[in-house]
Amino acid sequence: MASSQTELLAEKIIPTIDFGVLVNGTPDQRSGMVQTLAKACEDWGFFMLLNHGMPDRLSDEMLEAFTVLFEKCWKHYVKIFVHPEFHSVPKPLNFRDISKDYSECTRAIGLELLKAIWEGLGMEESHINEALKLGSCFQNLTGNLYPPYQNPDIKFGFVPHSDHGLLTLLYQNGVDGLQIKHQDRWVSVRPLPNSIMVNTCDHLEIVTNGKYKAVLHRVLLNTEVERMSVATTIGPSLDAIVEPIPDLMNEDFPAVFRGIKYRDYLEQQQSNSLVEKGALNLVRLS
Ligand SMILES: O=C(O)CCC(=O)C(=O)O
Numbered sequence: 001m002a003s004s005q006t007e008l009l010a011e012k013i014i015p016t017i018d019f020g021v022l023v024n025g026t027p028d029q030r031s032g033m034v035q036t037l038a039k040a041c042e043d044w045g046f047f048m049l050l051n052h053g054m055p056d057r058l059s060d061e062m063l064e065a066f067t068v069l070f071e072k073c074w075k076h077y078v079k080i081f082v083h084p085e086f087h088s089v090p091k092p093l094n095f096r097d098i099s100k101d102y103s104e105c106t107r108a109i110g111l112e113l114l115k116a117i118w119e120g121l122g123m124e125e126s127h128i129n130e131a132l133k134l135g136s137c138f139q140n141l142t143g144n145l146y147p148p149y150q151n152p153d154i155k156f157g158f159v160p161h162s163d164h165g166l167l168t169l170l171y172q173n174g175v176d177g178l179q180i181k182h183q184d185r186w187v188s189v190r191p192l193p194n195s196i197m198v199n200t201c202d203h204l205e206i207v208t209n210g211k212y213k214a215v216l217h218r219v220l221l222n223t224e225v226e227r228m229s230v231a232t233t234i235g236p237s238l239d240a241i242v243e244p245i246p247d248l249m250n251e252d253f254p255a256v257f258r259g260i261k262y263r264d265y266l267e268q269q270q271s272n273s274l275v276e277k278g279a280l281n282l283v284r285l286s
């Protein structure tokens with residue numbers, strides 16, 4: 001029987017989404033891919049995005065820029081806020097330009113995915129974009145460095161958690177370590193070449209009234225090789241009050257979450273040492 005400790009390598013069964021079909025496919029092809037995306041969000045909360053159009057050059061430059069930044073500041077973790085206001089670090093000198101291009105490119109991809117997600121849920125795109133004020137969506141950009149670690153007592157670089165926001169787009173340096181929780185098992189992710197890993201986050205779970213769950217994930221440390229990842233999360237506007245969409249509720253399916261301003265959610269999350277879905281549980285009604 002599956003136990004929560006069972007680890008499964010499942011690069012073949014993790015869903016893939018062809019972004020090229022979403023943006024350039026015929027209406028029939030797009031509609032098929034929208035359904036595949038809906039199923040990936042509902043069954044996994046995780047998928048690998050192919051043909052996303054981000055140049056390899058840009059993702060490699062972003063990893064390289066974080067590498068130089070980590071060397072200079074002796075840190076293993078750097079987070080910057082890139083939208084609606086763009087913030088960066090003064091050094092290395094090219095970090096600003098690269099992180100700006102990287103953020104813009106991933107934001108465009110993320111917003112296009114969200115459009116397809118609303119479509120798959122049968123929701124009016126304009127209505128939901130207005131409710132979440134996506135024109136001024138909040139986006140952060142994080143670099144994570146995981147040096148090889150030989151201490152058998154410390155297995156994880158990131159303990160199990162879900163991300164705040166709507167979608168996280170993740171790119172890594174070719175060294176695996178990410179695991180996602182799927183049907184009570186930890187599944188090791190081995191991304192396909194040139195894919196971007198995408199996971200659903202807390203505020204997508206709130207908006208969909210629990211239909212699309214934020215996926216729990218963790219990072220296993222490698223004993224031999226250094227791992228790096230670049231994660232960017234796209235969320236609602238900080239001023240948006242995020243609550244379940246009325247169309248996804250009825251007498252049989254009443255609201256599972258209370259509405260909360262995204263900014264207040266973030267404050268609550270940062271000021272408590274919350275594990276797993278601790279932040280989300282604070283706004284859960286039942
Ligand atoms: O490094 C990874 O693969 C995941 C990082 C992560 O979960 C995060 O930045 O929230």
Ligand SMILES: [Fe+2]
Nearest residue numbers: 161162163217
């Ligand atoms: Fe995460």
